[in-house]
Amino acid sequence: MQTRDVVESACRIIRHRERQVHRRPRMGEPEALREVDARLLGEAMLSDEGQAVLTALCERCGGRFAGSADERRAGDLLLERLRAAGLSSVHPEPFRFLAWRRGRRPTLQVVSPVAATLECIALPYSPPTRKGGLELEAIDLGEGLPEDFARLRAQIKGKAVLASNESPGYYHRWVHRAEKYARAVAAGARAFIFMNRLDGLLEETGSVRFNLKGEIPGVGISKETGARLQRLLRQGPVRLRLATNDGFFAGRSRNIVGELPGTERPDEMVVVGGHYDGHDIAQAAGDNGSGVATVVEAARLLAPHRTLLKRTVRFVCFGAEEVGLLGGQAYVERHAAEMPKVRLMVNCDGVGSERGKGFDFQGWHEAKAPLGEMAREMHQDIVFASRPMPYSDHFHFMAAGVPTCLLGNVGGPPKGRGYGHTAADTLDKVTRADLREAAALLARSLIRFANDPRWALPHKTPAEVRSILDRYELIDVMRTEGTLPKALR
Ligand SMILES: [Zn+2]
Missing domain, CATH: 3.50.30.30 (Glucose Oxidase; domain 1)
Structure with a gap:
């Protein structure tokens, strides 16, 4: 065989392989995504990008307290990172709130x-x-x-x-x-x-x-x-x-938003997010540098495979969560008309420091069967839990009836915050292995959430959401706190 023939036949093989890799997976076909999974896992395990985002947030932007210059700087950094990851329509969405200033x-x-x-x-x-x-x-x-x-x-x-x-x-x-x-x-x-x-x-x-x-x-x-x-x-x-x-002032914060548009139904979407603000007394590494770094890393991992996504995956880095889920609330208000088209909201708030990651579906017990099937097809143990927790950014999506889940070390009795919200919530508490595992799980799951017909979970009416929350007395609790959203009153 002549050299040119060898080169041509090699090119043909490569093109064929590329087509196989990028062919639309047929859902329900267990090995449909095997090659993409291998690429995502390989890249996640070899890359330090997630760790680099976390380090930059913690070392350059401090605790990123809502309304502070630190939070502003962190927002700029995330804009830059989402653009570098190759997302479309990367932009900030500003909102105002009553900010608190720590005094002497x-x-x-x-x-x-x-x-x-x-x-x-x-x-x-x-x-x-x-x-x-x-x-x-x-x-x-x-x-x-x-x-x-x-x-x-x-x-x-x-x-x-x-x-x-x-x-x-x-x-x-x-x-x-x-x-x-x-x-x-x-x-x-x-x-x-x-x-x-x-x-x-x-x-x-x-x-x-x-x-x-x-x-x-x-x-x-x-x-x-x-x-x-x-x-x-x-x-x-x-x-x-x-x-x-201490004192108060008229504060500003921003959600940082970008997306990978769907190729078949771009108006339908999965929203994935995590808050980038934190508490001023720490580096806020676990809560929630780890979660937002996971979101950004999952975006970077998925971007090269964007043509696989039938529906849009929208990435949101929320501001001002620690002072009242204000980023989540601002997003849901601004995008109210889109909520019926959000098939799932995935929130990353503290990806955890132990093994055994999974998703907590907040009372959408319907997710148990598809999650079990997905875990089997992914050859991975994924913990299922379904107990509402109204203290993070997914909550306003849930209040709007959108199926929601939290990624992390889920299930079991409430464990408290550990070092979260203390001066010891520092970079050294988040391991590279945990970030990599969380980002790989998230990226692989997002393809399924966006494409697989089994992830068309039912939206819930306000009465249904109230009944989920009521099982844990949370309607009364939020009335006591004055935090019950209008939609659920
Ligand atoms: Zn948090």
């Missing part, structure tokens, strides 16, 4: 029975105290469950409520900080002290209200400081002096 460190002193100064941090949306601060008695509400508030209700008025961030395993649902704060306010407390349950002199932060000025000052204290206060309280009345110095 608050002071918390024990006045009697002993004199002592306790370390603390202000919690977002905590208002400033009058000059000179407040002097008041403290009361220990333990874990701050609804039953604790009911039992001690008559004794709370005028006092500083001490409650831990514990949501104990025996309790039938997670009890969020904002609920504990709201119950303290409703019972007439004059201050809220939020105690961490993890060792290490770490205060846990988190908004006490969402996009709304808090009624009473709220501060976070470490487990060790809280334990000291509890020891004093067991001996008798304890008087405290508390002064906070």
